[in-house]
Amino acid sequence: MSVVVAVGVVVMGLVQAAPSPVPGALDPRITSIMRKPDYRHARWGLFQQNPATGTVTQDRYADQFFIPGSTAKLVSVSGTWHTLGSAHRFATPVHAVGQRHGSTLKGNLDLVAQGDLTLGGRTRRDGTVAFTTIDHTYANSIPGATLTPQDPLAGIHHLARQVHDAGIRRVDGDVVVDARLFRPDPALNPTPTPLIVNDNLIDLLTYPGAEAGAPAGLEWRPKVAPYHVTSAVRTVAAGKPSDITVSSSPDGTRIRLSGTIAAGSAPVLRVSAVKDPNAFGRTALIEALKRAGVEVRAKEIGPNPAGKLPKSYRGAPAVARYTSPRYSEYAELIFKVSHNLGANLGICLMATSTGSPDCENGFPVLASFLDRAHIDRKAVQLADGRGGNPADRTTPRALAQILTYWQHTRDAGLFRTSLPVLGVDGTLADSCRSCPSRGKVFAKTGTVAGGDALNDRLAVGAETAAGYLETRPGHFDVFFAGVNGASTPNARINGVLATGNDVADIAAHLQQQAAAGRS
Template sequence: MWAGIGAVLVSVTATTGAAVPQKGPRQDLGPAIRAILDKPRYQHSQWGILEQDPQTGRTIHDLQGGKFFIPGSVAKLMSVSGAWDTLGGDHRFTTPVNALGSRSGSVLTGNLAMVAQGDLTMGGRTAPDGQVSYTPIDHTYANDVPGATLTPEDPLAGLDSIAQQVRSAGITQVRGDVVVDPRLFTAGPPLDPAPTPMIVNDNVIDLLTTPTAPGQAAQLSWRPQVAPYQVTSDVRTVPAGGTTDIQVSADPDGTRITLSGTIAADADPVLRISHVQDPNAFARTALIEALARAGVTVDARPVGPNPVDLLPASYPEGSRVAAYVSPPFEQYTRLILKVSHNLGANLAICLMAVSAGSHDCLDGFPVLRTFLERAGVDLTQVQLADGRGGDPVDRITPVAVNQILAHWLRTPEADTFRNALPILGVDGTLADNCTDCPAKGKVWAKTGTVAGFDHLNQQLAVGAETVAGYLDAGNGRLHTFFVGVNSTQAADFGDFLEVIDDVTNVAALLQQQAARHPHH
């Protein structure tokens, strides 16, 4: 199962306790929405719709608002909100490098230790203006979703910055080793993907195939290029209109990557990814190579395991020689919510654990629970076993989603949070939906997807397609909403896109109804 090209945002209530939606007849939804819900493909499905006016607490529409739904990435509204509240939107990650040993002139006899802090990008997505870059379909989805693209930034930029600082600190030779300190936290099941304290390029290698002339080998580019990773491609270019099908395989340690298949001569470049199996060893080698580019030599072999046994119990005062400082956490939340970044959403759980003094990521859940209670979310209506909305345990009611959305409207960061969500027809996972409809730019919402392949019927099984957030209700007012369908199917990916369109079109129709009846 892959989960979540986006998570659903839930509708907001003005109360601090559990909202009890009024029972509104389904007919109130109007004929256009009813026509979508009554399509034959949904005869075995469950729809949930809840729209509320947070200023008055009034429920505008309620279809099974108090029932549990598979949320998909709408669950990210809960985890990301908890981390945002815990760390603060202005929190910056500082990843230091410490020089351990003795210095004589420009020679360090000893080791450099880079202390991982759970920084999601290490500078690889930071644009010149300090914003974190993203594209509508993130590179982390490249093997599952057609159309994924790369941001223009160099994924090694953060390590290059650190290396230049080490050189500026007067060190040109390290007679010793370089080690990554990964002791911040440990993640394992049920968090998948499992976050790591040290993350470079989302712990993946990007593999971009560009067609050439029919019959010729396709062109390959890949990044970041770090030893001992090697990539070979057997992908051939076939005539225009032919089949584009590119597969990726790697040896057990992930360092020998092979691409095979075909790409049509008229196809756009196709992105694939391969996962880094040992993020600490990868970052260690990448830093040693960055130091070399900056004019700092290291005696130790650049390739090999990360020598954690060299780490001290603590770091001496004054040993820091470099540090990478991230953009503010609010920028990271934009990335996680706009593209539905699964690693980042699970990382939010780990960061909450660290804030409580624990190294065990699962200790982030009590922190999240305390926040949700304070935010007025009825915890009997939320079940979570991860941060991204991909665990079989995850269930949320539309009521609970509305409650977390309502919470944000009562905070000074209400506008910042709303604009961190995908905007209908404009950006993130909603960039390609409703691009020319009247609701374009007037719906801010998290999307959610849970889907897998039904081998019995040779089709896609869609466990959930959801969207939730805020509607522009006219006259400067916002409504909160949840729209979702559980348990349907699609013949192929193109057919699946119609399910997404149905869900987002219901949201668009709700917005138009609200704007036509601002005092509804």
């Protein structure tokens, strides 16, 4: 094996030719970032192009594979967006299967899951989907995660009230979740399910006590039987670290928190997985029906009785229906917070568009989209939708091709603004908040990091960003900036966040350089 040094980048591998000449000189601020000690053994990639003229202004390893991290979501979400359409809405019905006798249904209520990502649990009154800077799905790995204020059971409550409004007051039968839309595929991690309530998570919010030694306070949601949460978290002196861990029973219904939280600190959010989303959703609906004034004879706690599902719903009227926001709202959620479950769900939804319940059949749909969009499919490797599989790879140019494709569609503005905006929102909210490029960089970010036990530090397999640079009002270049093979000086997450800030700063410098050259 040989080490080849090219333009300040160390490349481990076979001796190879130097990269193609860089079309434009790099801003010195960018080269100073690339030369930091954390990147001594890393490889940087850059690409920048005017999609209107095709002019390339930066080209650094643009045709070599990089670990993309979550910039791979640009590929999967694009395929889902194209397949479903930006205006697509998921309509989740409840069918009355049986005979009506006045206000009594002698039969079952079947909730037919449609792959709705949030089922009303994040929907604002204006129909948009709420998100926070650090999403609750990352609460166990990234500090500072917070909750949206919406009721995670909002869609379930909506369905229950509609059943009541349809005149049903008693169900002499069962409540069943029909999850036959697609089969959960464990190769997609996190694994999508046709019915998703609160991202299939229980939220656990711990508050410090009034003084050191006091028990911590606890709030949790959504409260659905038989889930039960206990806490042994104690308050420690102000300034000491908060360290809270979560454990659960094998079925996930008994959850326990332990550890410490510092007096005077902000609440600390943790999450625990719902192990059986169908049983969880069934119980949640039975409980909601009872609150809405509909009595259900069946026991609320227990496995989902899928064996009672009919072959079809012909002759079984829909007595309730929850309709989601537009898919573009879900795409924005996926992009802004890097929502892994939602990105993987898109693979399954592309499969169902062909009538297949096998999520793996979503990949041919995605491949067909890439071909029609004139994107070099051989320059993309994907085994999931989120960008978390070890096999996932993309070239900078391939991502730029996807971004260019959207610039030539009627959804160009909608797609662009669905990405995190530098210094404003999403995963770029806390970067470059007061720099000249604030609000002028729209980009999906990606991170792949893990422990380096040998050196007691974190290894950053990838830190990437790809999106649009506003070079002048209404004009945008497409770009990629990313590094593979970085490391941090210690084993704390702050080192990874610093790498992310470096990539964001490079994007800002590219934007400023381009804007200065075209002003």
